[in-house]
Amino acid sequence: MSRSKALLAEIVGSVAGGLGSMQEILEAELQDPSAAVADMLDHVARFRGKQLRGALVLLVGEATGKTSEEHPKVAAIVEMIHLATLVHDDILDGAEVRRRVACVNQRWNNQVAVLLGDYLYSRAFALSTELSSGLCSSLLSRTTKQICVGEIDQSTLRYDFEMTQERYEGVCGAKTASLFAAACELGARYPxxxxxxGELMRSVGWNMGLGFQIIDDYLDLTGSEEIAGKTVGVDVEDGKVTLPVLHVYSEASDAVRERIREIYTQPELENRADELRQAVDLEAGLKYARKRANELIENALSSMAVLPESQARSSIESIGEFFLERNW
Amino acid sequence: MSRSKALLAEIVGSVAGGLGSMQEILEAELQDPSAAVADMLDHVARFRGKQLRGALVLLVGEATGKTSEEHPKVAAIVEMIHLATLVHDDILDGAEVRRRVACVNQRWNNQVAVLLGDYLYSRAFALSTELSSGLCSSLLSRTTKQICVGEIDQSTLRYDFEMTQERYEGVCGAKTASLFAAACELGARYPxxxxxxGELMRSVGWNMGLGFQIIDDYLDLTGSEEIAGKTVGVDVEDGKVTLPVLHVYSEASDAVRERIREIYTQPELENRADELRQAVDLEAGLKYARKRANELIENALSSMAVLPESQARSSIESIGEFFLERNW
Incomplete structure (x- = not known):
């Protein structure tokens, strides 16, 4: 077993009971009397993945001594919102549909994907209104709004090579770290x-989530499709300027800068990420990004030192390590 | 002034104060610190339309004697959810993007439209969590889920000429009547x-909303683009079998049935609605649909007779009349 797989197994093991309950809730929530909707939900269930956001709700609950019967429900709601964002991430435009046709053909059309994501969001909100406190509804609706703002800002910052690192991190924070932060805050505060x-764990979740997104962007430039199980090099294709590129660009000569812009924008160019790797020495940028992710996650984990030692706290640390060690 | 415009003016006049407050809330909610998001919200604000769902919250509040300070907020939330559904309705697929290019070019791309709709939904839910009771959050999240199921079912029922009228009305109910029903129920029950x-007014809203959708489908077959301010004949183009067509089909000979199916499905056919009008005598179907809408709305209005007479009750009746008399 690889180191990162061993870390994952340890994380899951420490809240196995809670995760089991979360899974049962998710299975019940991913069903609908409409045959058409049920069929789609069945397909979507396969995207469930590692469910680390849900696990964080449970682990933070344990680590802060506040675990309640409602924690698995909160965890399921967080995972449903994450699932909804994944479904909506798959909505593509005309040009991209053509470019990624093999990927899209296996799914439904755009309109149905929009509706299915909306269904998951509204079902998550409906479930949250059944909880004993309004905190989950309130925090997660604001978080969802923040995710949308992050994604919209990201879309308007495409091809922006002059963006500051702060702006880049602001967008990553809104679109990704905010849900990790909410998961940790809810785990600590519910009910x-x-x-x-809550504030402490929110900040832990934010820094971990930011580190996670930086590594995600890193892996899109370096990862193997075989290991990742998804297309890599997509960011360059989509005009997303991520931290490694941003760093290299800021240090580069005018000629290299021009070449980078050309690789991002030249029409009909095949495999832009490969072109980029060949044209530019990305190493310094990749190292810089990894260092930043390390710093954020170490920060997060060291601020947890005020919590009493526990298996749950150590599992949260393992999630941080997993974020840094994963290659998918 | 046309009869239907006079009706609208009367409706608005009777809850002008509440509508003004609702408008202020909407204006505040359609702002965001992100310049990109603010720009899009500004564009979306133009879709606000007649805001009859919001007006119903206020009018039902008045008519049932339960108007509170929170009614304008509830009305604004209902309108934001309606706005979100409109934004997501505009998400198109590759083929449709090409077909309706003039329409889409004036907007943003699909991805951004998805995010903007999500933003509106989550902001509406966030606002609902600020209210003094959880009823609004709970009812509207369930209603949003129902709208999605209705839209997904509708999408899978395209080109289904054997559909029963009950099934057609079930879909119209879920996708359209459910929000009118929720608006009326919230108006009566909040707080x-x-x-x-609440149950009485929910049923009034449901029947009015169902009548509204049947007339909407009717107008798509008969309306003038100039008056409607939107493309008509879209349903036939999209494969949606609406009540007038369903009725004509059920009464038609095998040859006519085949011709109808051909008009819906033959590739590259220009203006299918015109072809349909020329090939088939739609009149009986249109009359049948109008009769059904009349019946539903009259039912709704007569069941309100148990409420004391009031200007608000009479304005709700005017909304019903407006639904039947509008030609846009």
Whole structure:
């Protein structure tokens, strides 16, 4: 077993009971009397993945001593929102549909994907209104809004090589870290945990989530499709300027800068990520990004030192390590 | 002034104060610190339209004697959800993008439209969590789910000429009547109104909304683009079998049935709605649909007779009349 797989197994093991309950809730929520909807939900269930956001709700609950019967439900709601964002991420435009036709043909059309994502969002919100406190509804609706703003901002920042690192991290924070932060805050506060511990765990989740996204962007430039199980090099294709490229660009000569812009924008260019790797020495940028992700995650984990030692706390640390060690 | 415009003016006049407050809330909610998001919200604000769902929240509140300070907020939330559904309705597939290029070019790309709709949904839910009771969050999240199921079912029922009228009305109910029903129920119950009055007004809203959708489908077959301010004949283009066609098909000979199916499905056919009007005598189907809409709306209005007479009750009746008399 690889190191990162061993880490994952340890994480899951430490809240196996809660994850089992979360899974049962998710299975019940991913069903519908409409045959058409049920069929699609069945397909979507396969995207469930590692469910680390849900696991964080449970682990933070344990680590802060506040685990309640409602934690698995909160975890399921967080995972449903994540699932909805994944479904909506798959909505493509005309040009991209053509470019990624093999990928899209296996799914339904855009209109149905939009509706299915909306269904998951509204079902998650409906479930959250059944909880004993309004905190989950309130926090997750604001988080979903923040995710949308992050994604919209990201879309308008395509091909922007002059963007500051702060802006890049602001977008990554809104689109990705915010849900990790909400998961950790809810784990700590639901129900009845102190605001102070909620704030601490929110900040832990934010930094971990930001580190996660930076590594995600890193892997899109370096990863193997075989290992990742998804297309890599998509960011360059989509005009997304991620931290490694941003760093290399900021240090580059005018000629190299022009070449980078050309690789991003020249029409009909095949495999832009390969072109980029050949034309530019990305190594310094990749190292820089990895260092930043390390710093963020180490920060997050060290700020948890105020919590009593526990298996759950150590599992959260393992999630941080997993984020840094994963190659998919 | 046309009869239907006079009706609209009367409706608006009777809850002008509440509508003004709703408008202020909407304006505040359609702003965002992100310049990109603000720009898009500004564009979306133009779709606000007649805001009859929001008006119903206020009017039902008045008519059932339960108007509270929170009614304009509830009305704004209902309108934001309606706005989100409109934005997501505009998501098109590759083929349709090509077919309706003039329409789409004036907007943003699909990905951004998805995010903007999600933003509106989540902002509406976030606002609902600020209210004094959880009823609005709970009812509207379930209603949004129902709208999605209706739209997904509708999409799978395209080109289904054997569909029963019950099934057609079930889909119209889920995708359209459900939000009118929720608006009326919330108006009656928010906060502290009786469940019984809530149920009565829910049923009034459902029947009015169903009548509204049947007329909407009717106008898509008969309307003038100039008056409607939107493309008509879209349903035939999209394969949607609406009540007038369903009725004509059920009464038609095998040869006519085959011709109808051909007009819906033959590739590259220009203006299918015109072809349909020329090939088939739609009149009986249109009359049948109008009769059904009349019946539903009259039912709704007569069941309101148990409420005390009031200007608000009479304005709700005017909304019903407007639904039947409008030609756009």
């Amino acid at each position: 009845g945990g102190s605001e102070e511990t | 502290g109104g009786s469940e019984e009055t």
